Amino acid sequence: MKPSLVAPTIIFGIILLGAIIGIYSGRRRTMNLEQWTVAGRGFGVIFVWLLMAGEVYTTFAFLGASGWAYSRGGPTLYIIAYLTLAYVISFFILPEIWEAGRKFALHTESDFFQQRYGSKPLASLVAIVGVIFIIPYLQLQLTGLGIIVEVASLHAISRPLAMLIAFVIVAGFVFSSGIRAVAWVSVLKDSLMLIAAFSIGIGIPYHYFGGIRPMFKALTLTKAAHLTMPGSTSNLGHPWYISTVLLTAFGFYMWPHAFGSTFTAKSGDTLRRNAVIMPLYTITLPLLLFVGFTAILVLPGLKNGDLALLTLVSQSFPPWFLGVVGGAGALTAMVPAAILILSAATLFAKNFFRPVFKPAMKDDDVAKLAKLMVVVITGIALYFAIYSSTTLVGLLLLAYAGIAQFFPGVVCGLYWKRVTTAGVFAGIVAGVGTAMALVFSKHDPFIGLNAGFVALCVNAVVTVAASVLTPAQQDGFNQPGSRAVASAAAIAS
Template identity: 45%
Template sequence: MSNETVSLLIIFLFIIGATIVGLIPGMNKKMNLEEWAVGGRNFGRWLNWFILAGEIYTAFAFLGASGWAYSRGGPTFYILGYGALAYIVGYYLLPTISPIGRKHGLMTQPDLIEHLYNSKTLSLLTAIIGVAFLLPYLQLQLTGLGLIIETCSYGQLTRIPAMLIAFILVASFVYLSGLKGVASTAVLKDILLMIAVVFFGLYLPIHYFGSLGGMFEALETAKPGFLALPGGTKNFDVSWVMSTLVVTSLGFYMWPHFTTNSFSARNPDVLRHNAIYLPLYQICLLFPMLVGFAALLLLEAPLKTPDMAFMTIVQKLFPGWTLGLVGGAGALACMIPAADLLLSTSMLFTRNIYSKTIGKNTDPNNLINVARIAVLGLTTIALCLAIFLPNMLVNLLLTGYSGVTQFFPMIVLGLYWKKSTKLGAYAGLIIGEILVFTLILGKMDPLPFAGMNLNAGFVALLINSIVFILISLSTYTPVKTKKEVSL
């Protein structure tokens, strides 16, 4: 068999295998919405750990980290930094949120906002912003998958039919099994991906340069300063990395799907236990970077798409079956987070947009059907975006992290600070999002300020927090806005 047949066969074996594993939990059971979206709130330590980890190690970790290392050098290392810090934030935040969710039957982030501020409109606004940032994230996973399959078929199969097939499969197991389907496939994906990145991350430097240090010395000789800041970029300097680490570590758990996932834990201790082991998993992000650096030294012609550095080097140096295995693991790294994103986006839409506006009178037992139809609808939208407007949403995607980080003051101060008010939340959120959009779309990210280059999301977060606190203080009345965050 030729190389492309072997590698494509292996990838499709993976994709179909994952679909079957994902379908099993939903086969014999009739699920209600709670069962489907948060797994009946009954996930123990390891299952919950795998969902959270599965979410984190996405196509970006796999392709993006190697691509950044290949094209930007030093600034890439920030990726090693934010995760561990985010888990410290999560250690305090998630166990606070989870029991509130259980007590009041919350399932999504806007549910939490509605509970904290007693405002349906603020919750609706949060839901709409959430969907707007999740959709391009979903599209990114699709595009990643398309690129992987294209490389693995040595250009024989184009990305559009590949994306079509894979995403019908993803939608089908989310449709049937909900979060349980995502959890069981996440286990499979994590093990495969870990083996792939560790192997290539160590094999390439050691085989071609004798050791890790040997590779980095060679790189430092070829491109002096590439491995420090700002590396291969103009303005991703020390101040950019510092401000970006603040945004990403605080903003990490502000992605709407993490709130939904934290509601699936059996008890708060599950979440604490997860948080203390997740940092080690972060080491795995180093290995794709090593592959990216090796690719920079080993590939002669510069790549047009740096994100393909990992796949291209494997394609050039290894036989088809190896490429198939890597592509299979990479395909799962796109599919499983996509499934989780799809589930969360569908929940946001069904619970917080549809049933609060046009579908006010829908029978609650029917909502699961609406959520399932939403899964199909959202898959179609993401597919259309990925096929017809592959670049249109790039700008929106760039705003994603900075955008969701603007929820931070509203959620965290809302949970821990008694004087936060609805007006403060509105003002902070709206100003924060407007700043994110104007700065990023106006090509002012990073924002030059007093000799520094600040991450736009950081600037917006700072002003957002100040506005939130000032407005809250001036509108706070002890009797009226007293709310109980019952634990």
């Protein structure tokens, strides 16, 4: 077999295996809305862990982290920091969110806002903002996948074609098996990912320098400043690091897909125990940074840092191993992409289209529309992935600037009785508006701080001020739950 075909053949073999697992996982189950979106709320610790860990290791971690270590240096440390701290926040808020989800049969983040604040316009705003900011995250996965197949095939397969093939497969298994498929494919993905991370994270520094410490010693002799902040940038200093860590840690579980996967758990305690063990999963992430740091010395002058990891692997290992690493990387794009598509499609159909355009729509019709939206949303992200050139980390930071604006509304909704619909609505509008104004006018970072964090502060102030200035309202979580109402009706009949 020609060298340029060995790696792509293995990659597509792994992708195909993932697709078979995904499609098979949904067999013998009726895929109604409850099964498709939250797997009947029946996942235990292992499946919740797989689902949430599957969302951590995206192509952002696989290619973007090593790419930033290569091109930016010190500021890349924010990635290790925010992932670890996101679980600290999840420990406290996810069990409360799950409790509300069980009591009121919630499926999505938008349902949460609808129930707590009793406002359809607010729930629709959350849905549409969620869908809009999922697009760059999905674009990130597509771009990463395109890079993987393009480099692994020694440029024999073009990037757009690779994206198209893989995402037809992803849309296929999301379509047929919903969230259960994502959890099962995560088993394959995480196994391959751990093998790849340890092999290349330890193997590459040893191959070129005889170890991790000699690699860092060589790097400090030539580019010592690269390892501390602001690294090879002029404006990503300590204030940027602190503000970015806070923004992304607060925003991590505000992603509609991460928020939605909370509802798949069996109990709040499952989520608490999950939060205790989840940080340990990020222990392999620094290994990918080691590869990026090694690439600085071995591959100087790469125009696109996101190519550093795969280019180095293709130079250091035989084609079959590049295929295994590429296959692991492809699944790190496909699994998160699947859950992103699933969440965005459900949000659009259930929380935006139905309340705004067709309130009488039945659940079965919502599920059909959501499946149609799988194709539409994938198509939009594919378009941006082909025609945009932002770095992988840049895409994620843009998305976080928007999605983290839900944080004040969620936390106030859980712990502050005085918060009002008007306050949260005004806060989200002010936060998203500020974030986008700063990002698109090239003022990110703004006075040294992450623009999204500045927007989050504006959002929090507006939420509190507008809530205090508007009349108090009833807490939607203090009403009898829909399950309680249903069982009371059953007893009465």
